[in-house]
Amino acid sequence: MSTVQRLYWRRPKRILLYVLAALLATVLILMNFIALPYYIYAPGEALPLQPMVDVQGGHKTDKGAFLMTTVYVVYAANVYDFLYGLFLPHHQILPATEVNGGLTNSQYDQLEAFMMKAAHQNAEIAALHYLHKPISIATLGVIVLSVERGSTAYGHLVPGDVITGVNGISLSDPNRIFTVLQHAKVGEPISLTVLHHGRIEQMTLHLKLLPAVAGQVSKRPGLGVFLAPDQVVHSPIHITIHSGDIDGPSAGLMFTLEIINQLAPGNLTKGYRIAGTGTMSANGSVGQIGGAAHKVVAASEAGAQYFFVPADTAAGDTNALHAIEEARKIGTHMKVIPVKTLQQAINFLQSLPPKTG
Incomplete structure (x- = not known):
């Protein structure tokens, strides 16, 4: 085989190596931008x-x-x-x-x-x-902390809304809404009085079956919102x-x-x-x-x-x-x-x- 022929066969091998190296570099770069659905605790x-x-x-x-x-x-x-x-x-x-x-x-x-x-x-x-x-503690109701995407409350309630009543009953006791939700059934209508964007509004939302979350073993009916008591604390200290x-x-x-x-x-x-x-x-x-x-x-x-x-x-x-x-x-x-x-x-x-x- 002549010298010219040997170079002819080597050149495709080198090109292949260059292509493979470029593909590997591209994959390594792309991996830096592929978000994974995980959190790391340390x-x-x-x-x-x-x-x-x-x-x-x-x-x-x-x-x-x-x-x-x-x-x-x-x-x-x-x-x-x-x-x-x-x-x-x-x-x-x-x-x-x-x-x-x-x-x-x-x-x-x-x-x-x-x-x-x-x-x-x-x-x-x-x-x-x-x-x-x-x-002294004044309870205004329960505040909406977040709303799950796709839930029955999504598009109706937003973070910062204050629910002041449920089924016509004042939420001076903020635990009442959790009691209502605990004993409710999927599809059941829940009437809410909400301070929404600075105005009092009446809303009726139907409970939806929500997926189980950490600490729970089964699905449960709910609105798909995270709630917390909205309180004002007064003390001379x-x-x-x-x-x-x-x-x-x-x-x-x-x-x-x-x-x-x-x-x-x-x-x-x-x-x-x-x-x-x-x-x-x-x-x-x-x-x-x-x-x-x-x-x-x-x-x-x-x-x-x-x-x-x-x-x-x-x-x-x-x-x-x-x-x-x-x-x-x-x-x-x-x-x-x-x-x-x-x-x-x-x-x-x-x-x-x-x-x-």
Whole structure:
């Protein structure tokens, strides 16, 4: 075979390699823009609450600290994010619908921001009630936090609407609407009185079968909206919580403990670094949260000696289970304390001996 012939056969091979390399580069670039329906959970931070919480007439101490714990939640924007979360320790990948209930990213962010605002309010109410401080609460109804796309309420209700009545009954008790929905049937009409775009309107919506969400085992009838009590709190004690860009309701218990610690005599921390998580209702109940195991890692790395976690009291609750398992897995000396109520948490703190050294 001549030299010319050898070059003739090599050239197509080189061209093929160039084409394959170009195709591979194109695929790798495109993979960067293919969004996946997953979220990545990872340990966040354990942050001292004393700098965040200011209570009029309260006191602050330099011994011990209450710490709120966070979880880093990142949307898997591409395949590389997914692989990143798949192989790193203490990272967890969850389907987007399990995290956001089918909301868009912007709707989910809006929901989380409002939940943090509600956490501030509930912490204030629970703390002032516990201390028997003067407080009055005016309930306006329930506020619409978000509306699921394709639901019966979509196109009728929007975030920020306030439902003030259901089936002709005032919602001075915000739980009434949840009771009505709990006992309603698919297709049943529900009459709503709504403050919509600044005007009172009457709406009749028919209940639709909604898909099950995290923590529920079956489908249920509903409007397809996330709701929360719309309340105004009045108290001569001014309380401000600066949580920055941290969203979600899970710091409620720790906010409440910090407010009480600044108002009550003595030091509830007894000099320890005490981290925790859990939603706080106005009546002092502690509720389940997301990412309990990741928060155990964050608290342990921050040097906390104790970690409050919501107790598992109902079918499907796993916060305490996962927190205890994670603490054992990472070999931390931090003690995990499950609690059902604010009073249980305070009882535990009062039982601690003062930290020495």
